[in-house]
Amino acid sequence: MNAKHDIRRLLFRYRSYTPLPVIILMLLFAQPSAASVLWGLPVAAAGEMIRLWGVSIAGSETRVTGAVGASQLVTSGPFAHVRNPLYLGNVMLYLGMGIASFALFPWLQAGAALWFVFQYSAIVSLEEEFLREKFGERYRLYAAAVPRFLPDGRTYRDPGGPQPELSWSRGLRSERRTLQAILLLTAALVVRGLV
Secondary structure (H helix, E strand, C coil): CCHHHCHHHHHHHCCCCCCHHHHHHHHHCCCCCHHHHHHHHHHHHHHHHHHHHHHHHHHHHHHCCCCCCCCCCCCCHHHHCCCCHHHHHHHHHHHHHHHHHCCCCCHHHHHHHHHHHHHHHHHHHHHHHHHHHHHHHHHHHHHHHCCCCCCCCCCCCCCCCCCCCCCHHHHHHHCHHHHHHHHHHHHHHHHHHHC
16 A cells, blocks of 8 residues: 555554544533443543553653654563553543443444444554564564453563563653543543533
8 A cells, every 4th residue: 555645644643633523422422320430430440551551661652643663662561461552441441431421322332442443453553564574573473472452361471672661650641641631531421420
């Protein structure tokens, strides 16, 4: 495919904005109840914890929106269990908030899940091309041993290459905007449920 017209690059560049229609629909049609919040928020919180763990290992490179890139192959922390923990965390986060909102249930949640699976599958195929080219056999071994999206209970032990250190403070700095958005959305849902 022509690199200029590769939809995957467009999806990668604007991946921070594609949840906005889902969030707007969530807010417009929210009908939260105590039960929906009790079911949804733990799913969302688990998704955010996976994201936070991932960015606490990989750092700010996870926020890049230009061209796909990576200075090193990260295979530790959540990356030892699943190759794309941040995207897994995102799907759980949006699904959990969708359940909590009970907006257009179950159609909005199912539609959003399908959209994000499509979007992240496209983006991941682009990222994997880059990683195969840059890290060669080391990435091929990693990809063969670690599932793309759903952990299977195994933990990968990378035989070579240094790994970044876990830094929760770095992760919290990187996740500041995401955490603010989660708190604002949760507050809006609580207010909506009280009205």
